[in-house]
Amino acid sequence: MHKIKALNDFVIKFANINGTGSASANSMFAKAIFRMGIPVSPRNIFPSNIQGLPTWYEVRISEKGYLGRRGGIDVMVCMNPQSMAKDVAEVEAGGYFVYDSSKPLDIQYIRKDIHYIGIPFTQICLREYSDPRQRQLFKNIIYVGSLAALLDIEFKVLQDLVSEQFKGKEKLIAPNIHAMELGYRHAQENFECPLPVRLKRCDNVGNQILIDGNTAAGLGAIYGGATVAAWYPITPSTSVVDAFEKYTRRLRIDPGTGKKNYAIVQAEDELSAMGMVIGAMWNGARAFTATSGPGVSLMTEFLGLAYFAEIPVVLINVQRAGPSTGMPTRTQQADVLAAAYASHGDTKQVLLFPSNAKDCFDMTAQAFDLAERLQTPVILMTDLDLGMNDTLSPPFEWDDSRTYDRGKVLNAEQLDKIEKFGRYLDVDGDGICYRTYPGTHPSKGAFFTRGTSRDEYAVYTEDGAAYLRNVERLLKKWETAKDHVPAPELYAERNPGTADGVLFYGTSASSTLEALDILAGEGIELDAIRVRAFPFNQDVQKFIDAHQRVFVIEQNRDAQLRSLLLIENNADPQKLISLLHIDGTPIMARSIAAQLRKYFDSNVTPLRRSAKSAG
Amino acid sequence: MSYQRPTIHHPELPKNDLGYVSRDYEGAISTLCAGCGHDSISAAVIQACWEMSIEPHRVAKLSGIGCSSKTPTYFLGKSHGFNSVHGRMPSIATGANLANRDLIYIGVSGDGDTASIGMGQFAHVVRRSLNMLYMVENNGCYGLTKGQDSATADIGSKSKKGVENLYSPIDLVSIAIQLGATFVGRSFSGDKQQLIPLIKAAVSHHGFAFIDVISPCVTFNNNVGSTKSYDYVREHVEATGTVDFVPMRKEITTQYEAGKTQEVTLHDGSTIHLHKAETGHDIHDRQAALNAIEDQKRKGSYLTGLLYMDPNAADLHEMISTTNKPLSQLTEAELCPGSKALENINNSLR
Numbered sequence A: 001m002h003k004i005k006a007l008n009d010f011v012i013k014f015a016n017i018n019g020t021g022s023a024s025a026n027s028m029f030a031k032a033i034f035r036m037g038i039p040v041s042p043r044n045i046f047p048s049n050i051q052g053l054p055t056w057y058e059v060r061i062s063e064k065g066y067l068g069r070r071g072g073i074d075v076m077v078c079m080n081p082q083s084m085a086k087d088v089a090e091v092e093a094g095g096y097f098v099y100d101s102s103k104p105l106d107i108q109y110i111r112k113d114i115h116y117i118g119i120p121f122t123q124i125c126l127r128e129y130s131d132p133r134q135r136q137l138f139k140n141i142i143y144v145g146s147l148a149a150l151l152d153i154e155f156k157v158l159q160d161l162v163s164e165q166f167k168g169k170e171k172l173i174a175p176n177i178h179a180m181e182l183g184y185r186h187a188q189e190n191f192e193c194p195l196p197v198r199l200k201r202c203d204n205v206g207n208q209i210l211i212d213g214n215t216a217a218g219l220g221a222i223y224g225g226a227t228v229a230a231w232y233p234i235t236p237s238t239s240v241v242d243a244f245e246k247y248t249r250r251l252r253i254d255p256g257t258g259k260k261n262y263a264i265v266q267a268e269d270e271l272s273a274m275g276m277v278i279g280a281m282w283n284g285a286r287a288f289t290a291t292s293g294p295g296v297s298l299m300t301e302f303l304g305l306a307y308f309a310e311i312p313v314v315l316i317n318v319q320r321a322g323p324s325t326g327m328p329t330r331t332q333q334a335d336v337l338a339a340a341y342a343s344h345g346d347t348k349q350v351l352l353f354p355s356n357a358k359d360c361f362d363m364t365a366q367a368f369d370l371a372e373r374l375q376t377p378v379i380l381m382t383d384l385d386l387g388m389n390d391t392l393s394p395p396f397e398w399d400d401s402r403t404y405d406r407g408k409v410l411n412a413e414q415l416d417k418i419e420k421f422g423r424y425l426d427v428d429g430d431g432i433c434y435r436t437y438p439g440t441h442p443s444k445g446a447f448f449t450r451g452t453s454r455d456e457y458a459v460y461t462e463d464g465a466a467y468l469r470n471v472e473r474l475l476k477k478w479e480t481a482k483d484h485v486p487a488p489e490l491y492a493e494r495n496p497g498t499a500d501g502v503l504f505y506g507t508s509a510s511s512t513l514e515a516l517d518i519l520a521g522e523g524i525e526l527d528a529i530r531v532r533a534f535p536f537n538q539d540v541q542k543f544i545d546a547h548q549r550v551f552v553i554e555q556n557r558d559a560q561l562r563s564l565l566l567i568e569n570n571a572d573p574q575k576l577i578s579l580l581h582i583d584g585t586p587i588m589a590r591s592i593a594a595q596l597r598k599y600f601d602s603n604v605t606p607l608r609r610s611a612k613s614a615g
Numbered sequence B: 001m002s003y004q005r006p007t008i009h010h011p012e013l014p015k016n017d018l019g020y021v022s023r024d025y026e027g028a029i030s031t032l033c034a035g036c037g038h039d040s041i042s043a044a045v046i047q048a049c050w051e052m053s054i055e056p057h058r059v060a061k062l063s064g065i066g067c068s069s070k071t072p073t074y075f076l077g078k079s080h081g082f083n084s085v086h087g088r089m090p091s092i093a094t095g096a097n098l099a100n101r102d103l104i105y106i107g108v109s110g111d112g113d114t115a116s117i118g119m120g121q122f123a124h125v126v127r128r129s130l131n132m133l134y135m136v137e138n139n140g141c142y143g144l145t146k147g148q149d150s151a152t153a154d155i156g157s158k159s160k161k162g163v164e165n166l167y168s169p170i171d172l173v174s175i176a177i178q179l180g181a182t183f184v185g186r187s188f189s190g191d192k193q194q195l196i197p198l199i200k201a202a203v204s205h206h207g208f209a210f211i212d213v214i215s216p217c218v219t220f221n222n223n224v225g226s227t228k229s230y231d232y233v234r235e236h237v238e239a240t241g242t243v244d245f246v247p248m249r250k251e252i253t254t255q256y257e258a259g260k261t262q263e264v265t266l267h268d269g270s271t272i273h274l275h276k277a278e279t280g281h282d283i284h285d286r287q288a289a290l291n292a293i294e295d296q297k298r299k300g301s302y303l304t305g306l307l308y309m310d311p312n313a314a315d316l317h318e319m320i321s322t323t324n325k326p327l328s329q330l331t332e333a334e335l336c337p338g339s340k341a342l343e344n345i346n347n348s349l350r
Ligand SMILES: Cc1ncc(C[n+]2csc(CCOP(=O)(O)OP(=O)(O)O)c2C)c(N)n1
Pocket: B065, B066, B067, B068, B069, B086, B109, B110, B111, B112, B113, B114, B137, B139, B141, B142, B143, B144, B145, B150
């Protein structure tokens, strides 16, 4: 029978039961591979439920450094009888199925084209431990030990990780290492070790770090100078504020008084969280909130106020599958339109699209500068896949000579020099006006902030001409924003002059770039552009103009970014072809390649946008 | 449209400690209906701030949406103001206060703004003990949207359409006390003698101060059946294309002593009874305050005055232990941990 052979390049998946303590064992497994210098990208696939339901942990190992989801499973570690039928079916032909052989495997799970490795995990635990909780927890460590033998993970690396994990609880180190050894020995004594699918130390990780996008964003907020965080719990964004709290507690305590140089408030709901951010930013502090789709819906009334009254706001939207409560623990890029035009009336919001953890850090820090420079909300459009999974990332950097861009704010001395302050006067002709913080000057600079129409001096008016001047100035500011937001990343050097291009954004990046490499190997060359912000920079228009067809890759049903490109750019709808992925799992390189391939196999004019092309 | 007042004043006007005359505490000219109780409250705020010698620019005045929420435009013209969205002033005030604890925060809201759409935010700003004055200008109805019943309207009271209110009213002072407000008072817009000192005390209070001010609405306290009523007049002038009709009325004022009950006739001819808390009322006893409010309610009158106060309250900043320096004034050096710290963080993630 065919056996998959692979060195440092395969996908392994763990099928566990939610709440059994497998998470830390699994992440230890991934981290060990990372420490062996092999690029790794783990993903949690978990239900919206605290305990009992199936949960998976999928680890992509790729010496070349492809971090997107590949598709297909080479090794399945099945620790959950409940999901076994599905888990068996997912294994690639020639792949391996590691299972608990304490009880014989039911005949229905036997496939002829895969290899079975039965290890009696439960029996080993029953023999070794009397406490039921220990039996459960050590079972996880034992399978990590077995995999170390089967896949050739350096045992020393695992030992070090155990020691680090139980730092401060030293009593637990020896028992954990012992459990690991139990699994290691059993595998060695009973199976071909290592398997033809295996690992070997290499040097392809460089100085990269392993971190999830939400922690990266939380750190970005600290470096960006945020002092106020107001939020309401929602998956998958909660860990942004958790990380902010964890690191601010270390980094932002006033040395003299022991008091906090920050404030974190768990609001009563998202409406309130957004109100607090607006109030704080209005009053001169840097503030942010983090939420997901349902929260964004609640915040839209306030986002409209912030847009119209021109108050900076930083909102981190960790997208999940909608609509409504949707699939709370699955990923999508489906809030694009809702965020871009959040609120009623003619409203446009600045969006940033991070593709990796470093982007989350950099763009969050930058969001404060942008929001204050533009005096408008800036929304970081990350998602569950990026936010909640550890990902390999270049280390974060900070230039100590960098200073915050606080935008156009007049202080008391500057106000003294002005004859008459007008909050909404376009003094510089870029659509951005000067503001003042409350309490700045005894007689000058006070104004009224409101969501109703006003004139240049912030005086309420329903005069049509004044309203028109104001909203047209806001459009001018929107044009100005195009030069401030991050420019798209062009991959034109891939193959200059090709007729077709691929346009993608956010977390579709790694899978898309891998798919393009796959296709290049087959002689299909495509240009590519990664959009990093809305409003779109001129380069996006140029890219569309320069190609006959542009494939727009996104993880939503309605081709939302494509719609945005059509609304905001001058693009021929026939030209923009959607490749969509919408089942709540991260988009895969294989499926992108397969969908693209169809357009090159046949010369049929592709359907513009249909559910069929969604795959 | 708000009309700005000329800033020249009479040289003889009395000055406060800062050298300001009371007109320095005025705002734009009111566009509310003549005789609206809300204007009397604005006047009381002006008087109180002048008497206290508050620097106007050290005040941030915030509100939601409604006739009452428009009033910050009409007082303290040298202060920054913020009309937020309907019912959401408390969260804006919270954020603003978190950013700069050194300013004085005055929030104005209506009974619709607070007791309906904003009930959630109201409850939570009380719980958080935000250091501010929160004032509800309570007219039992929605003024700005033309007279619907609000959640503070009494059972049996009639809306402008003549429909009887079926629902039990929300009593904001009792709720504020129950939620942990550390300063709670009630007054009447026309009782300057009581209202001004109450506002002064509330502004000086450290922690959350709540004042419910009963404030009659000229336009929608109209007498059904009268030929001068709003409904009647509107029906009879519609042909001319008039969109709105607002009768000119005089503001209702009153003055009475502590321990006494006063009957006040509203614009529609109906009466309310105000009972001023006795000097013996123990304002530090939360339960006694709740009982006294309830007792008067049973007698069909509103208990007014300072009802409850805890002088030793901790405000939100103390509760969460933020630094004394306003967060908005922290320097980059205090905020950004720098590249060294980041390198350590990177190292911990390998
Ligand atoms: C979300 C939203 N819903 C409804 C309105 C319409 N609205 C404006 S003011 C108001 C009620 C105001 O009543 P109240 O707070 O009692 O103030 P008053 O005008 O009586 O002083 C309503 C419902 C709005 N502005 N926003």
